[in-house]
Each structure stands twice: as C-alpha cells, then as structure tokens.
Amino acid sequence: MAYTKWFVFLCFIVLLAACGDDRSLVSETSIEAPVDDVEDVYSSSSAKVKSSSSSKGVSSAKETASSSSEYMAAIENKTIFGFALNGPYRAGSAVKVYELDAETFAQTGEYFEGKFLSDEAGSFVVTGVTLSSPYALFEVAADDSVTLKALVDLSDRDTVSVNVLTHLEYERIPYLVEKGYSFFAAKTQAEVDVLAAFGIEGSFANFEGLNIVGDDASAELLAVSVLSLCYGGESKMAGFLNDLATDIKKDGKWDNETAKAKIADEAQKKYFEGELGSICQNVLGWKKDLASRKVTYERYINDFWSEVYGLGTCRGSKSPVYSAKNSKSSYYGSDTGFVCMGGIWYKRLKAGGSLLCSVEREGAIIDESQMEYTSICSNGKVVRIQKQENPDDGDEDENEIRNGEDGELREGDKKFDEILGRWVDANEEDYTLMLDGCTFKRHGEISKSPKDGAYYYCDSCPDAILWYNNGAAPGEPPSWRKAVDVDFVRRDEKCEAGDVGRIIERADSVTGSFYCTVNGWTNLKDWSYDVPNEFRFNPDIDYGTLTDDRDGKKYKTVKIGDQVWMAENLNYAGPNDDISRCYEDMPVTCEAGGRLYSLSVADTVCPSGWHLPKKEEFEILLTTVGGIDKASNELRSISGWTNDYSGSDAYGFSAVPTGGALIESNHGSFFSYSGYNAYFFSSDGYVFSIHLWAGTTISGKGGAVNDPNEALLPVRCLKDAE
Structure with missing residues (x-):
C-alpha cells in the first residue's frame, strides 16, 4: 500500500558511531556571546554551547549569551557508520553531513557524503569527516522521496537520528536563535512546540536521540510519523512536512485547521480498522x-x-x-x-x-x-454476552441450566450456544441435517451432511448477538444453508493484506470471479466499495479517456449517440477538499463510486469543456438507448447491483448503485440505497434515477429523491457540444 514506503521513510533512523571515548550526553553548559541579525534560515548568529544540562519541556527557555572566542573541539577524520531501517533506500542513495559556521549557522561549503550500501540492513558509511564547528546539518535522501533534515550539536553526541521530528524543528531553531535564544534553548523550545502541535506534552529525549524501536520516548516519533502519513499518503507527504515546518517556524503553532481535520479523519478511520499496528x-x-x-x-x-x-x-x-x-x-x-x-x-x-x-x-x-x-x-x-449464573441448590428449572457443548441438541427443540451462554431455540435444519446446531461460534463452518451428502454453511448475523441479549427481535437466528462457491473460497483461500487484488474464478458467479478485498473475499457480481470501479466497466466497449486538469484524475468516457458522457462518477474534491462528501464519510467509497455533491455545487463542479446535464439531455440519452422501459438494463453496470440485478451495460454508461445522502430528507438514514439505486443530478433541479426494481425515472421534488435541494448525489458530466 502507499503508506508502506513512506512509513519506513518517516521512521528513518541514522546511527552514527563516532571514534573516540564514550561520553555522557549531558555536561556543563557554557553561555556565551549575544546574537546578531540573520541573513537566511541557516545564517543566524548563535551562542556557542558546549552541551546541555537543562531539562526538556520548558515552555520558555530564552537565555542571554555572554562573550567567548573559543570553539568546541574540532571533529577530526571520523568514519561515521550508520544504517536505516528497511525502506526506500537503494545502493547509492545519499547521506550528507554539512558543516555549519559556529557563529552564523551558514553552511561553510564543506560537506561529507556517504552512500547506502547494497546490504539489506540499509547500512551506510561516511569516511574522513572533519568539522571545525560542532554544529552540523544532516540530510538523508531516498530516491523519489522527501529529504529529511536534522540540525544538531555534535560536540557531545555519538549518535544521531534523522527523523520526521528533527525535520519539523529545523526551521524553527534558527528563527529562535535570531530572537536571542542560545542553541540549546532554541532547540528545547522548538521540540516542545513540535510535540504540542500534535497534542503531545513534554518529551523524553532529544529528537536526534530517538530510536523508532527504542524505549517509551520513541512512541512520540512513531505517533507523529503515523499522523503525518495520514495527511494524504505518498504523493502529498513531502509538501505536508515542509508546509508544517514553515507553519510553526515563527510562532510555534500549527494554524492549518483543515489539514488537522483531514489527518484526524484518516487517523480515526485507521484506528478502528486496526491498521495502525499492522503498518508498523x-x-x-x-x-x-x-x-x-x-x-x-x-x-x-x-x-x-x-x-x-x-x-x-x-x-x-x-x-x-x-x-x-x-x-x-x-x-x-x-x-x-x-x-x-x-x-x-x-x-x-x-x-x-x-x-x-x-x-x-x-x-x-x-x-x-x-x-x-x-x-x-x-x-x-x-x-x-449474557453472564452465566450459578445454579441455586438445584432449584433452577432444567430448561434454564446453562451448560452443554456448543451446538449440542436436546429435547424441546433446544441447542446450546456457547457465545450466548445458554440454550436457545433450534430449527428444523439443526435436527434433520445431522450436523448438530448452527451457533454463533460455528459461523463460517462448512460441513457435509450425512443425510444428503451436500455441503452446508453455518450462517449468522453478528448483530443478532446484540438482538438476542437485548431482548429485541432476533431476526434470522444462526442456521444452516447450502454452501456456495464463495463460502469455500473464504474458507480455503488466503485473503490477507498482501493478497488484495487477487481474483479466483468459480462457476456459480455470473462474472465467474471472486475478488480479495481489504475486508475479505467478495463476489464481483455483488456491490462492494472495496472493489475497484475498473471491474464495473463493460470490457466490450471502446472507452475514451478524460484527464481532469485540476487534480490529474483520469475518467473513462463513452459516446452514446451524439452525446459524450463520463462513464464513471466524478471524484473531484475541490482545492480544499470541502465541497463534497464520501458515502458514509469513508474515502474508499469516493474511489469506487465518486463523490456526493449538493445541487448547487454539482452545477459548477464538472471539468472545463464538460457540464452537468439538463433534464432534456438525460431524456435524449433515454431515447438513444431504446426508451425508458429498456434504459434500466441498458445503462446499469455489468456487476455490482444487489441480488444480481446488474444490467447489460450495452452502451458503456456503466451506472453503479452508489446511493446518496438525504434521499428521504429527514425521514430516513443520512446515507442510503448503496447497492440498490443510482442517482444523478440535472442542472435544472431534476434527478435521473436508476432503481433496483422500479426502473428508470426523471423526477423533481417529491419524486425518487424527496428534495433535490437537500440531497447529496453523484455527478455524471456531459461533454459540451462542439
């Protein structure tokens, strides 16, 4: 997945093994000369600091410098060894150490370059490092990736970690030095500010001392790395890191509320989907x-x-x-x-x-x-889960005794359900198939019946556990049904993270295919947002291509009669990602079914040279495909409609049942009809609808959509007449 490469990159650790005696990371502080003006981000004048003994987490650590003409001992002829955790580092990727002037923090022009080696450990070496100043800028670059930086004092440091946190502080440190802070005070304040931007108070160690697989302090680095990935994945990470570093440079605060909300939405989604730990x-x-x-x-x-x-x-x-x-x-x-x-x-x-x-x-x-x-x-x-109760001196009714083996049958049409912890009603199949009772614990089990030699699948709805224990109507209890191909596929074929996209051909599917999604196997004939929309197109149609210059997205197009239509729903988020919503607010639904827009936005959102169709243009489409009675079958995609109600898609319009929002105004769920109906706005306030059972309609207020002015629906754009 796109996150994988970037997560490794952001978790990058550079370990530098320096020659010489091992020394403590903390010793006496020397505060020296006052600062002068700055010329650029690295040409600020700074106090020369031997090392630090102050604690971290100080919200205001400004110090007054005093005069001294002594520099720290030079770094002489060191061979620096290091390695990176497995990531996008190929042999030849660059590692650079730039010398910085001890007074101005400008690059002196001296630098030492190392290269990643070819071994799988991601090792690198930099030889002959000699510096006249203790201050250095580290840059680590991977092919086609962002460059991470760290501004550090090497006077008493033998190891350096270059990571997302050091990158986020490297602009703020020189700015604070310009304002009168010593290097140590500026670095302390910058680290507090970076963590505070992500709601983390305090710290356990200097950023350049963090190890992604180290102690509790590394949890900060790990958390910020994951949150940074949540901004937009691989394609937007470099811009995000640089923008945030610039944002906090002067006042130490992250002011981009839109970016925060975007990251929060993705992080929350990944938490509930269980992806945070699996990434690591x-x-x-x-x-x-x-x-x-x-x-x-x-x-x-x-x-x-x-x-x-x-x-x-x-x-x-x-x-x-x-x-x-x-x-x-x-x-x-x-x-x-x-x-x-x-x-x-x-x-x-x-x-x-x-x-x-x-x-x-x-x-x-x-x-x-x-x-x-x-x-x-x-x-x-x-x-x-109902708690089991201890029998009271044998006075409990025999039918209420909560013991037995899961699936065990007993007189009185009862079966024992271990998850529920009690005897529940059995049905006819539980007895006649000679397989014992189907229970919540046995869900997904496939067994061959001695009665007829056929295979049966124990099926249950997980929500029914709640219904049973809340005393509500239980709906369908766990019960045996004849097994079909997808049941065997789910049982026998692996479908894990590395298998997503795998297809298995089986005979009982109209499309003959089962697709491995992030949520397990699904039949391609059924509707699922986890299935890429490429599987919904008619392979016999010669589609064209439209590239939206606004965001670079590509769409299939199709000529039907004298009209040229987009053959898929529009997925344009707008410059600030605030003009639309995804079905159930899940980004994956936008990728498979396009975005949902209000009527006012829909009328303005098509790419240049395309427009939102008028009612009469939809009517022309209906006439071209054989009239309203035939249109539903002719315009539906070849797969994805509930209960195998997919169409022939004879003209390549490829309508998918994405549903919409506020279809029934305040009388129904906010999002509804996914898998059942397709809706499209017209520019004059009508809604073109393709229904699972009711055919095709074009209606206004009070029709298929209660009030088009309140609803959020997909958009199909029509090419402007030439």
Missing part, C-alpha cells in the same frame, strides 16, 4: 517492543483526533455519544458518534447502531459493570 509490524518486521509500546503511541494518535474533533481525551469509564464538533471534519454533521469507555474510544455509525471497536482489540473485555452481561470486542463490534 508489516513494514518494520518488529518481533518485540511494539506490543509493549502500542498502547502508548495509539493513545497519542487517539488523543490527537479526539481533540481535533472537539471531544477531549478519553480517560474516563463511560461517556455519552459525542459527535464531531469540528466543521472542517468530514464527520461533522454525520450520524457517526463516539463513546469513551474504560479509556478507549468506540464508534457508532448511526443512532441505535452497533458500537464499533478497533479490530486489534478482538476478544478484549469492554465493560463488566453490568450485573447481567459483559461486553467484548468481537469482529470489530462491541457485543453483549
């Missing part, structure tokens, strides 16, 4: 240390997004359901809410819906405060 484990291959420090760095990340949302930090036992209060967040105004329990955040996608937990907390006990039940994290959801 997959990329760095840690065998130890991560488990003991995961809670620390995840706490920093969760504190960041919850503070940005205006929720505060989660330290208490249980809170009400909070909604994001930050209008810059894509979750602002949505049905999504957050609950703090036991110091852990949980998410609810809609009122009355299931609580979601991070999938990495599988099996964790959530709440034992209730007398009758306990809560655990199961399959990414918080489920209630």
Whole structure:
C-alpha cells in the first residue's frame, strides 16, 4: 500500500558511531556571546554551547549569551557508520553531513557524503569527516522521496537520528536563535512546540536521540510519523512536512485547521480498522517492543483526533455519544458518534447502531459493570454476552441450566450456544441435517451432511448477538444453508493484506470471479466499495479517456449517440477538499463510486469543456438507448447491483448503485440505497434515477429523491457540444 514506503521513510533512523571515548550526553553548559541579525534560515548568529544540562519541556527557555572566542573541539577524520531501517533506500542513495559556521549557522561549503550500501540492513558509511564547528546539518535522501533534515550539536553526541521530528524543528531553531535564544534553548523550545502541535506534552529525549524501536520516548516519533502519513499518503507527504515546518517556524503553532481535520479523519478511520499496528509490524518486521509500546503511541494518535474533533481525551469509564464538533471534519454533521469507555474510544455509525471497536482489540473485555452481561470486542463490534449464573441448590428449572457443548441438541427443540451462554431455540435444519446446531461460534463452518451428502454453511448475523441479549427481535437466528462457491473460497483461500487484488474464478458467479478485498473475499457480481470501479466497466466497449486538469484524475468516457458522457462518477474534491462528501464519510467509497455533491455545487463542479446535464439531455440519452422501459438494463453496470440485478451495460454508461445522502430528507438514514439505486443530478433541479426494481425515472421534488435541494448525489458530466 502507499503508506508502506513512506512509513519506513518517516521512521528513518541514522546511527552514527563516532571514534573516540564514550561520553555522557549531558555536561556543563557554557553561555556565551549575544546574537546578531540573520541573513537566511541557516545564517543566524548563535551562542556557542558546549552541551546541555537543562531539562526538556520548558515552555520558555530564552537565555542571554555572554562573550567567548573559543570553539568546541574540532571533529577530526571520523568514519561515521550508520544504517536505516528497511525502506526506500537503494545502493547509492545519499547521506550528507554539512558543516555549519559556529557563529552564523551558514553552511561553510564543506560537506561529507556517504552512500547506502547494497546490504539489506540499509547500512551506510561516511569516511574522513572533519568539522571545525560542532554544529552540523544532516540530510538523508531516498530516491523519489522527501529529504529529511536534522540540525544538531555534535560536540557531545555519538549518535544521531534523522527523523520526521528533527525535520519539523529545523526551521524553527534558527528563527529562535535570531530572537536571542542560545542553541540549546532554541532547540528545547522548538521540540516542545513540535510535540504540542500534535497534542503531545513534554518529551523524553532529544529528537536526534530517538530510536523508532527504542524505549517509551520513541512512541512520540512513531505517533507523529503515523499522523503525518495520514495527511494524504505518498504523493502529498513531502509538501505536508515542509508546509508544517514553515507553519510553526515563527510562532510555534500549527494554524492549518483543515489539514488537522483531514489527518484526524484518516487517523480515526485507521484506528478502528486496526491498521495502525499492522503498518508498523508489516513494514518494520518488529518481533518485540511494539506490543509493549502500542498502547502508548495509539493513545497519542487517539488523543490527537479526539481533540481535533472537539471531544477531549478519553480517560474516563463511560461517556455519552459525542459527535464531531469540528466543521472542517468530514464527520461533522454525520450520524457517526463516539463513546469513551474504560479509556478507549468506540464508534457508532448511526443512532441505535452497533458500537464499533478497533479490530486489534478482538476478544478484549469492554465493560463488566453490568450485573447481567459483559461486553467484548468481537469482529470489530462491541457485543453483549449474557453472564452465566450459578445454579441455586438445584432449584433452577432444567430448561434454564446453562451448560452443554456448543451446538449440542436436546429435547424441546433446544441447542446450546456457547457465545450466548445458554440454550436457545433450534430449527428444523439443526435436527434433520445431522450436523448438530448452527451457533454463533460455528459461523463460517462448512460441513457435509450425512443425510444428503451436500455441503452446508453455518450462517449468522453478528448483530443478532446484540438482538438476542437485548431482548429485541432476533431476526434470522444462526442456521444452516447450502454452501456456495464463495463460502469455500473464504474458507480455503488466503485473503490477507498482501493478497488484495487477487481474483479466483468459480462457476456459480455470473462474472465467474471472486475478488480479495481489504475486508475479505467478495463476489464481483455483488456491490462492494472495496472493489475497484475498473471491474464495473463493460470490457466490450471502446472507452475514451478524460484527464481532469485540476487534480490529474483520469475518467473513462463513452459516446452514446451524439452525446459524450463520463462513464464513471466524478471524484473531484475541490482545492480544499470541502465541497463534497464520501458515502458514509469513508474515502474508499469516493474511489469506487465518486463523490456526493449538493445541487448547487454539482452545477459548477464538472471539468472545463464538460457540464452537468439538463433534464432534456438525460431524456435524449433515454431515447438513444431504446426508451425508458429498456434504459434500466441498458445503462446499469455489468456487476455490482444487489441480488444480481446488474444490467447489460450495452452502451458503456456503466451506472453503479452508489446511493446518496438525504434521499428521504429527514425521514430516513443520512446515507442510503448503496447497492440498490443510482442517482444523478440535472442542472435544472431534476434527478435521473436508476432503481433496483422500479426502473428508470426523471423526477423533481417529491419524486425518487424527496428534495433535490437537500440531497447529496453523484455527478455524471456531459461533454459540451462542439
């Protein structure tokens, strides 16, 4: 994934083994001459500091310098060894150490260059390093990647880490020196400011002393590295780091609220999807240390997004359901809410819906405060489990005794469900198939029935656990059904992070294919936002291509009669990413089904040379494809429609059932009809709709969409007439 390479890069550690005696990192401080004006970012005059004995975390550490003409001892003819954790470093990638003037901090023109070696450890060496000043600028560059920097005092330091934190402070340090701070005081203040930008108070060590796989201090580096990745992945990381370094240069504060909200949204999503730890484990291959420090760095990340949302930090036992209060967040105004329990955040996608937990907390006990039940994290959801009660002197009714083997059948049409912890109603298949009872624990099991020799699948809805234990209508209980190909695929074929995109051909699918997504196997004939939209196009159509000059995105186009249409929904986010929403506020849905726009925005959002169609232009399309009675089948994509209601897509329009928002105004869910209906705005306020069962319509207010002026719908652009 795109995050992998960059995460390694941001977690970059350079270890420098210097010749000479081992010395303490802390000794006496010498405060010397006052400062003069600066000429550029590295030409500020500075006090010469031998080393530091002051503690970190001081919010104002300004010192007055006194005169001295002595420089630190020169760095003489050192061979510097180092290595980088496995990442985008090829043999020949550059490592540079620039000498800085001890008074002006300008580069003297002297530098020493090392190269990454060809070994898998990412080792490098720099030979013959001789410096007349203790101050040096380190630059580490990977091919086609951002260059990370660190400004350090080498007088009493044998090791240096060049990382995202040192990069973020390197502009602020010279600025503070210009204002009268000593080098040490400026560096201390800069480090406090960088951490404060991410909501982290204090620090454990100098940034250049942090090791990504070291002690608790490295959790700061790890957390900020992950949060930085959440801005936009590989393509936007270099710009983000440089912009943030410049942003905090003068006042030490991060003022870009839009960027904060964007990172908060992505970090929150990754936390609940369980991707934070897997990024580190997959990329760095840690065998130890991560488990003991995961809670620390995840706490920093969760504190960041919850503070940005205006929720505060989660330290208490249980809170009400909070909604994001930050209008810059894509979750602002949505049905999504957050609950703090036991110091852990949980998410609810809609009122009355299931609580979601991070999938990495599988099996964790959530709440034992209730007398009758306990809560655990199961399959990414918080489920209630009925507590077993001890029989009271044998007086308990025989039918209520809570013991037995999972799936065991007994008289009275009962089966024992181990997860529920009690006997529940059995159905006919439980008895007749001779497979014992289908239970929540046996969900996904495939067994061959001795009765007819056919294979059966134990199917259950995880939400039904909540229904059973809350006393609500249970819906469909766990039950046996005949197994189909996708059941065997899910059982027999691996579908993990490295398998995403793998396709298996099986006979019972209309498309004949099953696709490995980030959430497991899915039949390509069914609707899933995890399936790339390229699988929805008709392979027999000769599509054209449109490149949107505003963001570089490419779209398929198709000529139908005399009209040229986009063959997929528009996915333009706008210059500030604030003119649209993704279905259920999940970015993956925008990639597969385009964005959802208000009517007023939709009328202005098409690329140059294209426009939002008028009602009569949709009517021309209907006529071209054979009339309104045939249009639904002719315009639907070849896959993706619920219950195999996909169409022929004979003309390549490739309509996918992305649904929309506020379809039924205040009477329904905020987001709805994904997998069932396709909607498109017209410029004159009508909505062109393709329904799963109701065919094709063009309607205004009170029609397929209750009020087009309130709804958020996809956009299909039409090329301007020549």
